Amino acid sequence: MKSFQQRLLTTILIWLGILLAGMLILIGQLFPVYEQMENKLQIWSFLALIFIVAMLFSAVIGYRIIKVQALPIENVTETALELAKGNYRARAYEFSNIGTVELSSAINVLARNLQEITAVREMEQERLKTLIENMGSALIMIDRQGSVTLFNKAFTYEFALKDKELSDKFYKEIEIPAELEAFIEHVFMLEQPAREQLKFTQGMNTRHIDVYGAPVIGKHEQWHGIVIVAHDITELKRLEGIRRDFVANVSHELRTPVTSIKGFSETLLDGAYVDQSALLSFLEIIHKESNRLEMLIQDLLELSRIEREGFQVDAQPTEMDALIETAAERIQGRLEEKNISLKLELQPVLVQGDANRLIQVMINLLINAITYSGAGTAITVRLFEKDGEAVTEVEDQGIGIAASELPRLFERFYRVDRARSRNQGGTGLGLSIVKHLIEAHHGKVEVRSEVGKGTTFTIYLPLAR
Structure with a gap:
């Protein structure tokens, strides 16, 4: 920009010099004053004075021309350089000079458009990032070289990975199930969308995922890699x-x-x-x-x-110890049939519950204990308060339950010993009813067992308000 100003100033000075010379010649022809002067010193002094005046005049004129013509162009150039650097907030001064005002306005319009486009793009990128991070399915994107370029939190959670174990890693270096790795290779080879349900073991658990993979195609049919989306369907299975x-x-x-x-x-x-x-x-x-x-x-x-949705119990302050005694009386005949003794270790506890439903719960638990206990054994029922809750334990000396079967114990029709429960008239629904009734009372039921030694069911209920 300085070279432009220098060239402009030099051009102005040359034209002013030519104009000055012409003026001197004209003065010399029209006003032969110098012939009347006494000596040459006066002539040169007069010429020097005229030259100085001409230089000052040319400097003033040149400054004005530079200010009017060069400064707006310099400001527009600096603004354009800022825009090229990515600073879309830069703006050019819109001078009143007719020759540059359109240029400054055009630069400012361009800057505003670029700023709006950038803002929209950033907003869309933020929305996309938020969507990817908060989607329920696990997502991973792999480029054409096999390196991971994008993943979300659901993927790291689903396969127990950390961000540093995924970023810019080759997909074969990631500790993912072999079934998923084979699926990724399948999509890479065919370059066609594919969908499968995969089953794999993670720790002690068996997991099921519904996985979808597709190639990522850009403009002009350019292949950029693949995207994999996995959804956990273990609970559905x-x-x-x-x-x-x-x-x-x-x-x-x-x-x-x-x-x-x-x-x-x-x-x-x-x-x-x-x-x-x-x-x-x-x-x-x-x-x-x-x-x-x-x-x-x-x-x-x-x-x-x-x-059924909306089922509620008629919860009232109820004496839990009295309910247990009532349930024990109703199953006394079954106890005598198998020669099983019942021990009651009850403390007075007032719970917030439905008396009829809680009697049903206790009868089901006692019948279950009788069914899986041998003759001559004992069943113990304990009732006490702990941590602001009423705790009831039903302990038997029966066949016990294997640890692998405990998670399914409260399923409908699930039996530990099918032959024994059928012979004694069980339906396989008692424990499922117990679980739902206790949860309707805002309580919980737990079970611990050891094969060959017996089982203990523990229910927790809220105390009466």
């Missing part, structure tokens, strides 16, 4: 298994008594009723199976009511 087991179990539980009733009734109709002893025996079996079928249907209906 577990619920699907429970549903499948429930359908199979309820079909089996209903079919067994119906088959017995149908078979013995057909036998009686074929003429077996003539034999008095056979008639009574068959009728007893039909009656027993009818009771079993009725009990199963009642438990199914009861569980359906409890699981």
Whole structure:
């Protein structure tokens, strides 16, 4: 910019010099004053004075020209350089000079447009980043060289990884399941979208994920890499298994008594009723199976009511020790049948609960303990307060439960020993009903067990307000 000013000033001085010379010649022709002067010194002094005046005049004129013409251009140039550096907040002064005001305005319009475009782009990038980080599915993007370029928190959480273990790493260096690595290679090889459900082991647990992979295609069909999206469906698979087991179990539980009733009734109709002893025996079996079928249907209906949305219990201040004693009286006959003793270690505790529902809970827990306990053993029921809660323990000396079976203990129709529970008339729904009723009381139920030594169920209930 300085060279431009220098060239402009030099041009002005040259033209002013030519103009001065012309003026001197004109003065010399029109006013021959110098001939009348006494000596040459006066002539040179007069010429010097004229020259100095001309120089001052040219300097003033040049400064004005530079200020009017060069400074706006210099300001516009500096603004353009700032814009090139990425500073879209820079603005040019809009001078009143007609020759440069349009240029300054155009530069400012360009700067505002670039600033708006940058703001929109930053906002879109922030939205995209927020979306990727907070999406429920795990996402990872791998470039064409196989290096990880993008991932979200869900991916690190899903596969127990840290950010430094993923950033700019080759995907084969990442500690991911072999099934997922094989899927990534499959998408890389085919360069086509693919979707699979993968099953793998993580620690002691079996995991299921629904994974989708697709190539990332840019402009002009340029291939940039692949993107993988994985969604955890472990819980869905577990619920699907429970549903499948429930359908199979309820079909089996209903079919067994119906088959017995149908078979013995057909036998009686074929003429077996003539034999008095056979008639009574068959009728007893039909009656027993009818009771079993009725009990199963009642438990199914009861569980359906409890699981219904909006189910609530009539919680009132209730004496928990009195409820346990009532439940113990109702199952006294079963205790005597198997010669099992019941020990009650009860403290007076007032809970906030529904008396009828809590009696149902205790009867189910006691019947479960009787079912899986041998003759001559003992069942102990304890009641006490701890940490502001009412704690009830039902301990037996039965067959116990393996640790692998504990997570499924409260599922519908799940039995530790199917043959024993069926022979004694169990439906497999008692513990599931217990769990739902305790949760409806805003409490919780826990179980600890050791195979061959027995099982202890512990329920926690809120104290009466």
